Amino acid sequence: MPTGPATLFPDNTLFEHLNNQELPFYLDFMAFMSEHDVPSAHPIADTQGHYLRQVCGKPAALIQKLPGASILDPSAQNCYTLGQMLGKLHCVSKDFPQQRDNVCGPHWWRTTIQSLDPHLSAGELKLVHSEIEYQASFRNTHLPTGVIHADLFRDNVLFLGADITGMIDFYQACTDVLIYDLAISVNDWCSLDDGQLDNTKAQQMIAGYHAKRPLGDAEKQAWPVMLRAGALRFWLSRLRDLHFPREGEVTHTKNPAEYQNILTQRIEQHNHLNAHWPGDLIS
Template identity: 35%
Template structure:
């Protein structure tokens, strides 16, 4: 639940005057999102999102994120399009913070995931990956393999407070991933955080992808498997193989998966589980007592990790091994 920076009406009017978007008629802080301050802005022309970037986003990464949205939007991917001010810049300052305006995407994120959501997501993610293939800028995934051991060390002494087996499980899993992580898979621009609250639907149609502030270059299949972990497990921790099949096969129809990618899915899924387990664990152990933003439960991802540790091959994800690759 964000809005950390309060924008005065006068600062806002001055900021908006630098764009050709009419005059401000309202501006409401949006309660969703935890990284940045977001406002839904109505002008005499249209609706927009105003984002002020808070501490957790590194300012030097913003050109990558904004340029990517621009690149994707120009190729027809339904994502927010950064607006350029009259001086030609999309990244500006407001209230002493980096700030940008984007188009507003209509749609609602699905609270209760159904198989058709997963099918649409698979197709949209593949189109995203294809559209990103000629994007020029590069940003390493700062939350991938190299980061897991240091992150684990930061939490090691207290991980048992969350679950008695967590320290051992993570220690062994980080060892395993460091030894076995696949390195030669097709690479490209990934969203890397495509959870349900970042995907909008209007009725049964996917209408938008938002929140590109973890986007980076990584294995494309890793991005897909982040989605599988986020969309295909039920609240009780059980794996919904129908949803997984819908997601993976819809994706593969648009961008066929190689045999190497198919073989790697189980270990990518373990790594993707560890990535969210570790950041959630850190937030859980370090959030201020009584803070309003309740941290997400790390154990959800311990359950997901355990599932993938037991998987033999991609058959467990509802796939016929030979059916998907091109």
């Protein structure tokens, strides 16, 4: 169990949309990361050693509070540092003994677009269905897998100065292709306002990752596909949140058009996306 000032004032988290069957995986994974020098908030166990509690009939947990703040306009150096930390997370996660399916994978894409069908334009529907069909043609069984964060956006990483002090919000974590996790982060951290990639930031994040977990040629070849898959997944989730907001939940709905633009750019630039890998990365 971690000690020190960060554990003295924990956050009491009440889970409205996760249940008692789902939460142990996430809490155990957060604890495992923290215990292996990945800066995750460690859940605090009760006197029986359980992380999960019940408050007012709902699951809850005391979660270690971490120092730092998110950087919403990261530098290329910040991107390199994040790449290193994500690579380290993946090296550690291979020894995590539990697994969990990605509930926002291809099956979810198909069911989600069915529910969204009445709300989207013909052009939007064509783009989604075309991309789902394209992704179905790609087989990723040859790519390294493990437990991934699956939501490592800028607002889920804390910095103090140039150092990462926290990786938070592990409640999308699942077992999936490792390079997909990197693609999700590159799409968020390294995209320009029009959806195109910032070449320098993307190169730095990939190089930082490679420094901790060396990437293979198969992963390089799959890179454009993974970028497109990550863009599709978050476009669909933002569309769902816009058209089907959860009852009783007051949140800021993120703009779906941002990820529609990112997906469109990744499709248009598909044959050039490997150029964002540093030239000497893969021998």
